Amino acid sequence: MAGVAGGNDFQWCFSQVKGAIDEDVAEADIISTVEFNHSGEFLATGDKGGRVVIFQHEQECKNRPHLRGEYNVYSTFQSHEPEFDYLKSLEIEEKINKIRWLPQQNSAHFLLSTNDKTIKLWKISERDKRAEGYNLKDEDGRLRDPFRITSLRVPVLMPMDLMVEASPRRVFANAHTYHINSISVNSDHQTYLSADDLRINLWHLEITDRSFNIVDIKPANMEELTEVITAAECQPNQCNVFVYSSSKGTIRLCDMRAAALCDRHTKFFEEPEDPSSRSFFSEIISSISDVKFSHSGRYMMTRDYLSVKVWDLNMENRPVETYQVHEYLRSKLCSLYENDCIFDKFECCWNGSDSAIMTGSYNNFFRMFDRNTRKDITLEASRESSKPRGTLKPRKVSTGGKRKKDEISVDSLDFNKKILHTAWHPKENVIAVAATNNLYIFQDKIN
Amino acid sequence: MRYSYQRRTCAIARAKMFPKGTKRKFSDSREEPVAGGEDVNQSSLAAVRMLSSYSLQRQSLLDMSLIKLQLCHMLVEPNLCRSVLIANTVRQIQEEMTQDGTWQIMTQALSAANAAAQCSADRLVATEVLCRQTEAAQGEQVPKPFPVVGSEGCPAEEVLEEEEEAAAAEVGMTMSTVSPQAPTSYLPGTFGMDPCWEEEETGEDDDDDDEEEEEDSEECGSGSEGEERERDSLVEDTRTAEQVFGTFEIKNPAPSPDPALEELFSDVDASYYDLDTVLTGMQSVPKMGPYDLLESLSSHGPSPLSSSTSCRSDLNELDHIMEIIVGS
Numbered sequence: 001m002a003g004v005a006g007g008n009d010f011q012w013c014f015s016q017v018k019g020a021i022d023e024d025v026a027e028a029d030i031i032s033t034v035e036f037n038h039s040g041e042f043l044a045t046g047d048k049g050g051r052v053v054i055f056q057h058e059q060e061c062k063n064r065p066h067l068r069g070e071y072n073v074y075s076t077f078q079s080h081e082p083e084f085d086y087l088k089s090l091e092i093e094e095k096i097n098k099i100r101w102l103p104q105q106n107s108a109h110f111l112l113s114t115n116d117k118t119i120k121l122w123k124i125s126e127r128d129k130r131a132e133g134y135n136l137k138d139e140d141g142r143l144r145d146p147f148r149i150t151s152l153r154v155p156v157l158m159p160m161d162l163m164v165e166a167s168p169r170r171v172f173a174n175a176h177t178y179h180i181n182s183i184s185v186n187s188d189h190q191t192y193l194s195a196d197d198l199r200i201n202l203w204h205l206e207i208t209d210r211s212f213n214i215v216d217i218k219p220a221n222m223e224e225l226t227e228v229i230t231a232a233e234c235q236p237n238q239c240n241v242f243v244y245s246s247s248k249g250t251i252r253l254c255d256m257r258a259a260a261l262c263d264r265h266t267k268f269f270e271e272p273e274d275p276s277s278r279s280f281f282s283e284i285i286s287s288i289s290d291v292k293f294s295h296s297g298r299y300m301m302t303r304d305y306l307s308v309k310v311w312d313l314n315m316e317n318r319p320v321e322t323y324q325v326h327e328y329l330r331s332k333l334c335s336l337y338e339n340d341c342i343f344d345k346f347e348c349c350w351n352g353s354d355s356a357i358m359t360g361s362y363n364n365f366f367r368m369f370d371r372n373t374r375k376d377i378t379l380e381a382s383r384e385s386s387k388p389r390g391t392l393k394p395r396k397v398s399t400g401g402k403r404k405k406d407e408i409s410v411d412s413l414d415f416n417k418k419i420l421h422t423a424w425h426p427k428e429n430v431i432a433v434a435a436t437n438n439l440y441i442f443q444d445k446i447n
Numbered sequence: 448m449r450y451s452y453q454r455r456t457c458a459i460a461r462a463k464m465f466p467k468g469t470k471r472k473f474s475d476s477r478e479e480p481v482a483g484g485e486d487v488n489q490s491s492l493a494a495v496r497m498l499s500s501y502s503l504q505r506q507s508l509l510d511m512s513l514i515k516l517q518l519c520h521m522l523v524e525p526n527l528c529r530s531v532l533i534a535n536t537v538r539q540i541q542e543e544m545t546q547d548g549t550w551q552i553m554t555q556a557l558s559a560a561n562a563a564a565q566c567s568a569d570r571l572v573a574t575e576v577l578c579r580q581t582e583a584a585q586g587e588q589v590p591k592p593f594p595v596v597g598s599e600g601c602p603a604e605e606v607l608e609e610e611e612e613a614a615a616a617e618v619g620m621t622m623s624t625v626s627p628q629a630p631t632s633y634l635p636g637t638f639g640m641d642p643c644w645e646e647e648e649t650g651e652d653d654d655d656d657d658e659e660e661e662e663d664s665e666e667c668g669s670g671s672e673g674e675e676r677e678r679d680s681l682v683e684d685t686r687t688a689e690q691v692f693g694t695f696e697i698k699n700p701a702p703s704p705d706p707a708l709e710e711l712f713s714d715v716d717a718s719y720y721d722l723d724t725v726l727t728g729m730q731s732v733p734k735m736g737p738y739d740l741l742e743s744l745s746s747h748g749p750s751p752l753s754s755s756t757s758c759r760s761d762l763n764e765l766d767h768i769m770e771i772i773v774g775s
Binding site: 088090091092093116178179197198225226227228230247280281283284287334337338340343 | 505508511526527528531532534535536539
C-alpha cells in the first residue's frame with residue numbers, strides 16, 4: 001500500500017461527512033465508536049444516545065470508475081436504552097462504548113455492541129421478498145376460517161422494497177460490576193471477551209447466562225486499588241491468546257491454556273520510564289487508552305496520552321517504534337489535568353497492510369504515521385477544510401515562538417474538538433473519522 | 448520514587464517540573480532562575496523562590512486533585528480509571544510532602560484549627576468572608592492560587608521571602624484561621640489514599656451483603672475461585688466507610704441534578720474555584736471541604752514521616768468512626 005504522507009502515490013481527500021451541521025451539538029448525537037466490518041462493505045457507528053447507524057458502501061458507478069462508491073445509511077436502530085440501577089441509585093448510560101463485527105457466515109450480518117454494563121448481539125438482515133398466497137391467512141394477515149378453505153395453493157415469493165431489519169439475538173447482561181471498556185471477538189468465531197475496569201470475561205456467543213471470568217485484578221481490599229484495566233483484545237490468529245492494558249502503562253499477554261484464571265501473565269510489556277521527564281503527571285499520561293493487534297498478529301499498538309507505540313510480541317522490554325502524536329502538549333499537562341482532557345481516551349488503528357497507523361488529537365486533527373518511510377502527517381476533519389473531493393491540506397502546530405503562516409499555535413487549539421475514534425478500511429485506503437457528532441470519510445485519490 | 452529535599456534543590460534549576468504557559472495557576476515568571484547568579488546570596492534567594500514556587504504549585508495540584516475526587520457525577524457512576532489516576536497523583540504528592548516535612552506541618556495546623564472549631568454555620572461564614580478578603584489582598588501580583596481553604600490565604604510575597612518550611616507553616620497557619628468543619632461527614636479513608644471504590648451504603652451491612660451476593664450470583668460463575676474471592680472482598684467492602692469515589696452524595700435524596708452542581712461541570716471557569724460555589728453545590732451532600740480530609744487525618748495524629756501503611760491503619764480506625772457517625 002502506498003505511503004501516507006502525500007508523496008507521489010496518493011493524497012487523502014474528502015469524500016463525505018455525515019451528521020448535523022448545527023453548532024449546538026446534542027449530547028446524544030456524539031459518536032462514541034466507529035468500526036468497519038471485515039470486508040469494509042459496512043461501517044458502523046455508535047453514539048451516546050445508544051443508537052447504532054450502519055453505512056453501506058455503494059457499488060461503484062460503472063460509468064464513472066474513477067469515483068469510489070459512497071457510504072450511505074443502511075440501517076439505524078436503538079441498541080441500548082438508558083437504565084437505572086436501583087440498588088446503587090445510579091444511571092447506566094446508554095452510550096455505545098464499542099462495536100465489533102462478527103465475521104460473516106451467511107447472508108445476514110452480526111455485530112456486538114456494548115454499553116457500560118450490557119453486551120448485545122445484533123443480527124442485521126435484508127428482506128427483499130415477501131410471500132403471498134398463504135392458505136391459512138389472508139393478505140391482511142388475519143386467520144382464515146378453516147372451513148372456508150376449499151383449495152390449496154403454494155405461496156409465491158414476490159419482490160418487495162428492500163427492508164433492513166436489525167434484531168437483538170442475544171443479550172449478555174449482569175456480568176460486569178464495573179464499566180465495560182472493551183469487547184473483542186475471538187478468532188474461533190465462537191467466543192469473545194469483554195473487559196471492564198477490573199475484570200475480563202470470556203463468553204460463548206450462544207450462551208448468555210454464563211461467562212468465564214479469566215482476569216480479575218480487583219484487590220481483596222479495595223483501598224489498595226492503584227491500577228485498572230483500560231483495554232483488552234484477542235490475538236487475531238491464536239484463539240488462546242489475548243492482551244490487556246492498564247492505567248500504569250503496562251500490557252499483559254495471557255495464554256488461556258495456562259490456567260482458568262489468567263491473573264498471571266505470560267508476557268509483560270512495559271517501557272522503562274525516562275527519569276528525566278518524570279513529573280506528577282507521568283503516570284496519568286502513561287495510562288494506555290487503546291491496544292490493537294496488527295492484522296498479522298505479530299505486532300500490537302498501544303496509545304497513551306502523548307504517543308503511539310508499536311510493540312513486537314517477542315520483545316517485552318520496550319516498543320519497537322514510538323510515534324509522538326502531540327508532544328507540544330507536554331508543557332500543558334497541568335492545564336489539561338485541570339480541564340480533565342488528560343483523561344481523554346484516544347483510540348488508534350492499523351491500515352489493512354499494517355504499514356501505517358492512525359490516531360486522533362485535538363482541534364479535530366488526526367495523525368497518520370507511515371511505518372516504512374517514517375513520515376507522518378496531520379490532517380483536519382472539519383467542514384471548512386473539506387471541499388468535495390478536495391485534497392486535505394496537511395496541518396501543523398507551531399511549537400516555537402515564531403508561528404508560520406498556516407500554522408496554528410498550541411494555545412489556539414480547541415480542546416473540545418477531539419478525535420477519539422477513527423477507523424481504517426481493512427482493504428482500501430478509506431478512513432472514517434468521528435469528530436464529535438460528525439462522521440468524516442476520506443479516501444485516496446486514485447490516479 | 449522519592450525526591451529528597453536536597454535533590455529537589457538541585458533539580459529545580461534544570462528540570463521544569465511544571466509547565467510553562469499554563470493558565471493562571473502557575474506563575475511563569477517565578478519559574479525562571481535568576482539571571483547570572485554570580486552573587487551567592489542572589490542565587491540562594493532564587494533557589495528559595497523556586498522552592499517556594501514549587502511547593503505552591505504542588506499544593507495547587509494537591510488541591511485540584513482533591514476537588515476532582517470529591518466532585519463526582521451525581522447521577523452516573525464516576526469513571527473508575529480517572530479516580531484511580533487522581534488518587535495515585537494525590538498519593539504521590541502526599542509521599543513527597545511527607546518526605547519534605549511539609550505534610551506534618553499542614554496536618555498539625557489543621558488539628559489546631561480543628562481544636563478551635565465552632566459550629567458549622569459559623570464556619571461556613573468564616574470561610575466565605577476569608578475567601579473574599581484574601582482575594583482582595585492578593586491584588587494582581589499573584590496568579591490566583593487554587594482558592595481552596597488554606598492556600599489562597601497565603602499571599603505570594605510572604606511565601607517568596609521565607610524558607611520553604613516557613614512557607615509551608617504560613618500555609619498551615621492560614622488554614623488554621625479558616626477553621627474547617629468537624630470531621631462529622633467525611634471519609635478519612637480517602638486521604639491515606641486508600642480510597643474505597645465501591646458504592647455502598649454504610650450502616651446497612653445486611654443490604655450490602657444481599658446486594659453484593661445478588662450481583663455475585665448473577666455474575667455468571669467461572670470457577671468457584673472467582674466467587675470466593677468476590678465473597679471475601681465483600682466482607683471487607685461492607686465494613687468500609689463511604690468514600691470519595693463512591694456516591695455518598697447520592698444517598699441523600701437528590702433526584703434532579705442540582706443546578707449549581709451542573710454549572711460546576713459545564714465548564715471550567717473562575718467561578719468553579721469559588722469556595723462559595725463549591726459549598727453551595729454540595730449543600731445536598733455532607734458538607735466537606737477538601738482539607739477536612741487532612742484534618743480527619745490529623746485528628747489521629749499520624750507521625751509525620753510514617754509510611755503510608757501506618758497511615759492506613761490509623762485511617763481504618765477513622766473509617767470505623769466515620770461509619771458510626773454517618774450511620775447516625
